[in-house]
Amino acid sequence: YKIGFPFPAREFKNRLHSHSHFAFAGWITHTIMVLMIYFLQQNAKSVQLTKYSWYLIANLFTAYGMMVAFVIQSYAFWSILFSTLSIFVSYGFSYAYYKDLKTIHHKPIVKKWFSGAVFFLVLSSVGTFGLAYMTATKNIVQSYQLGSIYFYLHFQYNGWFFFACMGLLLDSVKLGAEQIKLFSKVYPWFFVSCLVGYFLSILWVDLPSWVIATTISFVIIQLVIWI
Numbered sequence: 001y002k003i004g005f006p007f008p009a010r011e012f013k014n015r016l017h018s019h020s021h022f023a024f025a026g027w028i029t030h031t032i033m034v035l036m037i038y039f040l041q042q043n044a045k046s047v048q049l050t051k052y053s054w055y056l057i058a059n060l061f062t063a064y065g066m067m068v069a070f071v072i073q074s075y076a077f078w079s080i081l082f083s084t085l086s087i088f089v090s091y092g093f094s095y096a097y098y099k100d101l102k103t104i105h106h107k108p109i110v111k112k113w114f115s116g117a118v119f120f121l122v123l124s125s126v127g128t129f130g131l132a133y134m135t136a137t138k139n140i141v142q143s144y145q146l147g148s149i150y151f152y153l154h155f156q157y158n159g160w161f162f163f164a165c166m167g168l169l170l171d172s173v174k175l176g177a178e179q180i181k182l183f184s185k186v187y188p189w190f191f192v193s194c195l196v197g198y199f200l201s202i203l204w205v206d207l208p209s210w211v212i213a214t215t216i217s218f219v220i221i222q223l224v225i226w227i
Contacts, residue, residue, distance in 0.1 A: 011074065018070035024156060025086050026063030032164045033059065033093060036114060039171055040100055043107060047100045055093045062086035075135040083132060087125045094118035109180050112187055113167035120159025120194065127151030143205065150201035159194050186225050193218045
């Protein structure tokens, strides 16, 4: 509808920002957090889980705050405030979760993928802070703006989401010794591939040829691992 006609009532881009922030924080991230907490509940009996209830409540609070604020004002005081609070909630969750993972002395392969997941959750926030800074200072350079957006998206999709889902998958299936060994071997390749893979999102930048060659190499490695 928006392609052919003016969108009534409110700016369409505001709704788009509202949708994307709520989908990530209020739906996908929240679901992953719940399932990862359930893993702790099943495997770390000594861990006090009360704090995670507060993290979940805080995450939902910031998610709904972003949903409303972005519709009303796009990137402005309240939307940036709720976005920033959401990031701090993710920092608190990541720190607490990584710490509690260490108390589990079995399922090392699952722990490894979950550790990678929270690492990328924290790393992805760098893009958000970059975007918020440019918006707040009204010093927006399009290449930096797009680079910040894709930094966040890449390390959410291919880092936080993927590594968390792999941990959940490996926890839900019964693995033999050889399979555990295999997934342990491929983990570091996926981890490095995720870091290098960011450059696939910014190929419109004049990247050095060695960066492009390295990126392509890791794409091929990742494909071979999948096969």
